[in-house]
């Protein structure tokens with residue numbers, strides 16, 4: 001709804017007046033300034049608590065000497081390397097200023113007033129924002145019920161399929177989903193994609209794929225050659241620890257990638273980001289350490305939550321969605337005063353929950369102790 005009297009709102013493109021900006025996790029220095037405290041911790045944005053990939057960081061420092069020149073427009077070297085890694089042609093790969101930019105490119109390319117995008121309730125916040133910004137309709141499929149024995153609040157693929165109609169141009173799926181942490185298995189997801197008309201673009205958002213160890217968790221990248229309408233997105237923001245550099249990528253058919261390239265800004269990914277990402281891809285040791293630390297931390301947090309008499313949604317990501325009682329935002333505020341920033345998810349339709357990023361062992365202990373204190 002346009003707030004009346006706001007200058008410029010009646011000149012905006014369709015959809016813009018009704019938008020609300022994305023609300024990020026609160027920055028640490030802002031909290032410390034507000035409360036006059038020190039040593040607070042942030043477990044709110046699913047960043048890698050181990051820091052950046054050391055190889056990526058070293059390459060970033062070296063690349064900083066070249067910031068007077070424009071980067072390679074298409075990121076030739078990085079796309080080649082990603083292609084080799086995943087058995088794809090470099091023409092099947094598109095880089096982005098974070099994978100968010102790629103989601104936006106999809107919306108700008110395929111969505112406009114009169115058509116719709118289908119996604120699940122409780123799905124990643126950028127899907128409704130980019131859909132609305134393009135002036136298109138959001139067709140939101142109900143999620144699985146809260147008492148689903150296996151995947152409470154998970155994507156309901158049958159409901160998503162039922163939501164697709166002749167006006168649908170894009171389907172967004174997050175696997176695993178943020179903020180719930182829930183995920184889709186190989187057989188069910190592939191059968192779903194098979195049933196989607198070829199004219200509908202399927203965006204499979206795999207921002208946390210590298211963390212997932214479940215054997216029947218699918219690798220969407222292995223499907224892009226089979227489905228010309230499938231676009232799989234990945235990011236360097238999460239496990240690689242390069243969120244501050246803003247770099248992600250997507251894989252799809254050459255036809256799909258070449259259409260998306262039409263809306264690409266020139267030199268959109270900076271040279272520091274390109275160099276760091278390329279080096280981080282070789283940082284197998286850091287990746288392995290991150291996977292292990294996250295798996296340990298997830299178990300630690302799940303056990304601690306249970307010991308507090310609380311429940312959490314099943315998660316395979318680097319975060320846990322915890323049910324804290326009637327008003328998650330109250331608990332969030334109390335945790336802030338303990339110097340701990342987590343993420344309220346009432347804006348995702350989950351007012352009883354808080355999303356907590358898996359931190360280091362010490363950070364996880366601190367958040368559990370603080371939760372115990374504030375819930376007393």
Ligand SMILES: *Cc1c(COP(=O)(O)O)cnc(C)c1O
Nearest residue numbers: 098099100124178207235237248
């Ligand atoms: C974090 C996240 C992204 C993208 O982050 P970028 O930093 O823009 O790459 C995309 N999808 C989901 C589900 C996420 O949680």
